[in-house]
Amino acid sequence: MSSEIPAETTHDQHAVRRRKLAELRAAGVDPFRAEFEPTHFSGEALKAHVEGRDNEVPVAVAGRLVTIRDMGKSQFAKVLDQQGEIQLYVKKDVVGEDAYAAFRKLDLGDIIGARGALFKTKTGEITVRVASFALVAKALRPLPEKWHGLADPELVYRQRYLDLVVNRESRRRLLLRSRVVSSIRRFLEARQFIEVETPVLQTVAGGAAAKPFTTHHKALGVDFYLRISLELHLKRMLVAGIDRVFEIGRIFRNEGISRKHNPEFTMLELYQAYSSHRGMMALVREMLLEVCREVIGTDRVLHPASGQTIDFGGAWREVSYKDLVRAETGDPGWFGRGKAEHIAAAEKMGLKVEPGWEDFEVTAEVFSKRIEPGLIQPTFVLNLPRELNPLAKISREDPATLDVFELCIGGMEIAPAYSEQNDPDVQREMFERQAGGEPQSIDHDFLLALEHGMPPAGGMGVGIDRLCMLLTGAESIRDVILFPQLRPAEAKPAGGA
RNA sequence: GGGUUGGUAGCUCAACGGUAGAGCAGUUGCCUUUUAAGCAAUUGGUUCUGGGUUCGAAUCCCAGCCAGCCCA
Numbered sequence: 001m002s003s004e005i006p007a008e009t010t011h012d013q014h015a016v017r018r019r020k021l022a023e024l025r026a027a028g029v030d031p032f033r034a035e036f037e038p039t040h041f042s043g044e045a046l047k048a049h050v051e052g053r054d055n056e057v058p059v060a061v062a063g064r065l066v067t068i069r070d071m072g073k074s075q076f077a078k079v080l081d082q083q084g085e086i087q088l089y090v091k092k093d094v095v096g097e098d099a100y101a102a103f104r105k106l107d108l109g110d111i112i113g114a115r116g117a118l119f120k121t122k123t124g125e126i127t128v129r130v131a132s133f134a135l136v137a138k139a140l141r142p143l144p145e146k147w148h149g150l151a152d153p154e155l156v157y158r159q160r161y162l163d164l165v166v167n168r169e170s171r172r173r174l175l176l177r178s179r180v181v182s183s184i185r186r187f188l189e190a191r192q193f194i195e196v197e198t199p200v201l202q203t204v205a206g207g208a209a210a211k212p213f214t215t216h217h218k219a220l221g222v223d224f225y226l227r228i229s230l231e232l233h234l235k236r237m238l239v240a241g242i243d244r245v246f247e248i249g250r251i252f253r254n255e256g257i258s259r260k261h262n263p264e265f266t267m268l269e270l271y272q273a274y275s276s277h278r279g280m281m282a283l284v285r286e287m288l289l290e291v292c293r294e295v296i297g298t299d300r301v302l303h304p305a306s307g308q309t310i311d312f313g314g315a316w317r318e319v320s321y322k323d324l325v326r327a328e329t330g331d332p333g334w335f336g337r338g339k340a341e342h343i344a345a346a347e348k349m350g351l352k353v354e355p356g357w358e359d360f361e362v363t364a365e366v367f368s369k370r371i372e373p374g375l376i377q378p379t380f381v382l383n384l385p386r387e388l389n390p391l392a393k394i395s396r397e398d399p400a401t402l403d404v405f406e407l408c409i410g411g412m413e414i415a416p417a418y419s420e421q422n423d424p425d426v427q428r429e430m431f432e433r434q435a436g437g438e439p440q441s442i443d444h445d446f447l448l449a450l451e452h453g454m455p456p457a458g459g460m461g462v463g464i465d466r467l468c469m470l471l472t473g474a475e476s477i478r479d480v481i482l483f484p485q486l487r488p489a490e491a492k493p494a495g496g497a
Numbered sequence: 498g499g500g501u502u503g504g505u506a507g508c509u510c511a512a513c514g515g516u517a518g519a520g521c522a523g524u525u526g527c528c529u530u531u532u533a534a535g536c537a538a539u540u541g542g543u544u545c546u547g548g549g550u551u552c553g554a555a556u557c558c559c560a561g562c563c564a565g566c567c568c569a
Contacts, residue, residue, distance in 0.1 A: 010524040011541035013507055017523095069535095072528040091529060108522075121530050145508040145521050147533050152508085154564045166508090256498095256569080352569070476565095487563070 013142045017107055021138050031135040036113030038062040043083030045118065049126045054119035059128060061086055062113035062136065064165060065106060067146065075103065076127075079112065080165065087127040088114050095130060102135075108146075109139030109165075157484050170479075173472045176295060177480055180468055181248060183294045184268060187287050193244040193270060198233035200226055200250070204443040207231030207391070209434075211254040213263075226252035230269040231391065231459070232446045235420065238271050238457055239449045246270035248464065259476045260412060263485050266464040271420065275458035277392075277403050280417035281380055284407060284460060285316055288378075288467070296471055303410050304473050308376045310410060316378040321401075324371050324381065325363055334363075360387040375408035390430035392418030410470045417460035424450035 009015045024031055039060040040048060048057050063079035063086075073092040078085045092100040106112065114133040121127050144150040149166040156163040156170070163170045185195065203222070205212035207229030216223050230247045237245040248268045257263060272279065292299055292312045299313030326334050329345060339359035346353050346362050351369055353362055363385070375381070383401040386394055392402040403419035421427050427450055431442045468480040478484035 008540095010539085011506085013523055013541095067532085069531050070528085071531065071534080074529040074531090076531045076534085078532095087532085089530075093529080121532095123530070123532070125530095125532075127530085142507045142522060147521065148509040150508070151510090152504085152564080154504090155508090157564090162508095259566085354569095489563075 014140060017138065017140045017142075020105060020107070021140065024135075024138070029135075031110075031138045034113075034134045034136045036060070036062055036134050036136050038081075038113060041083040042079070042081045042086035045086055045128065046126050049118040049120065051120075055117045055129060057118045058115070059118060060113060060115045061088075061128060063111065064139075065108055065110045065112055066143070066165070068106070068108060070104070073100075079114070087121075087125055088116070088130050088133075089119075089121070089127045090130045090133070095132065099132065103133065106135060107139060107142070109141070109143045110135055111137035111139065153478075154486070157478060157486055158489060160482055173468070173474060173480060174482060176472055177464075177468045179295045180291055180471060181464065183291045184248070184287065184462075184464075187290050188244075188246050188270060191244065191283075193246045193272075194242055196234070196237055196242070196245055196247055197249070198227075198230060198237075198247060200252075202227050204441060204445075205229075206441070206443040206446065208253075213252050213254045228253050230267060230461075232443055234269055234271050235454060235457075235459070236446065236449045238273055238420075239452055239454045243273035243455070244271070257485060259478075260466070262465065262477050262481055265477070265481070268462040268464055269459065271457050271459040273455040273457045276419040276456070277405055277417050277458055278419075280458040280460045281316075281318075281405060283458075284415050284417065284462070285378070287462075288312055291467075292471065301471060302473055303376055303470070305475055306376045306411070310377060310470065312378060314377070316380060318380045318382060320383040321367065321381050321385065321406075322383060325366060328366060328371050358387065360385050364388065372408055372413065373411040376411055378407065378409045381406040381408060389416075389418065390427070390434045391421050393421050394426070410466075412466050412469075413463070414466055414470070415460055415462045417458065420454070420457045420459045422450060422454040422456055 007019070009019070021031070037060065039058075042061060042063065045059045045061050048059060050057060061079060061081065063081035065077055066080045066085065067076075067078040069076040075088075075090045077088045077090065079088060090100065090103050095103070112133055113136050114128055114130045116128040116130040116132075118126055119129050144155075144162055144166050146166065149168075150156055150159070150163050156167075160170075164174065188195070201215070201217070201224040203224060205225035205228045207227075208231070210228040212225040212228050214223055214225055227249075228251055230249055230251065234245055234247055246268060248266065250264050251267050252264045253261075254263065255261065270283075272283070275283075289299065289312050292301065300309050300311050302308075303310050322335055326332050329349075331337075331345065334342075334345075339362065342359060342362040343353050346366055349366065349370060351365055353365065357365075382405050383395065383398065384404050384406060386400055386402050389402055389404060392404045395401045395403050405417050406413055407415040407417070421430065424447055428442075428447050431447070432439070435441050465477050465480050468474070469477060472480060474480050
């Protein structure tokens, strides 16, 4: 295919690079098979330099060539690896004429390895004085522009690998995510929680009210749903005697895509026997504070959309759902009124009320559209109406409400938690009431498990994506998901010249 | 699903009814401690797709595709 490239082509960067590759191959070099073993990541190499002892510490580093400054008989270049960038200094009379000429033929984006000793340039940058180098993978496509990076949001999402190569902020955000998850694991493991994995393919998609994705298993001849929650299987683990259990897993909801929603997202769910929603309040506060300190080194993080600084270290507000609704509607008698009055009031606030809604759904709409977005500082919303969740214990003091909280931070629901319903008869009744005309949506196997006895427990879910949004100041969930869902692009075969 | 904004060189962006440009990247030179290196020269376009209006369309109109934002 390289023979199809006119020798004089200089404008088509893909063709030029293919020609360079063909020349290398013709000279007996296969850059995709070169062997190179780095001794240091860039960050480690920078730390390995000893002040005042230039050219004494040998290192071998490897990564993608992201800048080249050609000075004639010497060059400065930077390679990028998972820890960041390190500068290389390539001097003609050090590497020799042939190697120097080969270095000049490299392209931005090529993956190379370099050996040499560390020194500090006169501007104070720790740099590898290159003694030898190897091209270990040729890049046939050019990198995006070095200063503005990749700005087109569509390309950022579709070609995230390029975004990560050129956009520092994206790297920071997506690397931070892995530290959030590992920090959560450490926190829970230190408290004797056991991590498990439960099925994604389920015959009943329970544990939440959401539209599921469906799929089909050929060998069994059975349709399955992708899970919409982790809850019902983790509770089976409580029945099994695993008293503190958690899962960090992907769940799938066949609903709209927005700044706060991706059809697949990551949830932490944890269950602690002999605890309650009150216990969960203490646990989640401790957990988020520790994650925050470990990952970003402070209790306070800017929330760009509101301009406020979220303070994880302060006292977290506790307020009842009813009080919030009464305050927002300016109507102390709100919960004494009927559906028609609620609808009229909601519409007056500019909210759209769907025809089929129950009364409690009208109020829930007021909460989610008018109240939740204003809860920027960590806020436990307590005493939610019992219609909102069939899996929580009904409050003894006020049987119209549940022993639950909804933790809101940054105007988003971050973590719901309950005192878990463990009475199989009440659970069955709640399921039946919620299922309405769809009895097939009841997980009878779960009810059977409950009849074997589940210890009283506190349980909680934490939206990992949203937590990462808070900690990174991201305004869209897409900014903390590596490959967010998009409509498939027109398939274009790569390659060729 | 509705509204709205956008889609122009590999990338980031101009051009607002009259010859499609710049910066970076590329190519060719010069330069042995640079920092978005510098200097000189230079290549590169199905203006998302398809229709329409017009003497003339990147630009105006219609439809479609993709994306962002707002709403549902």
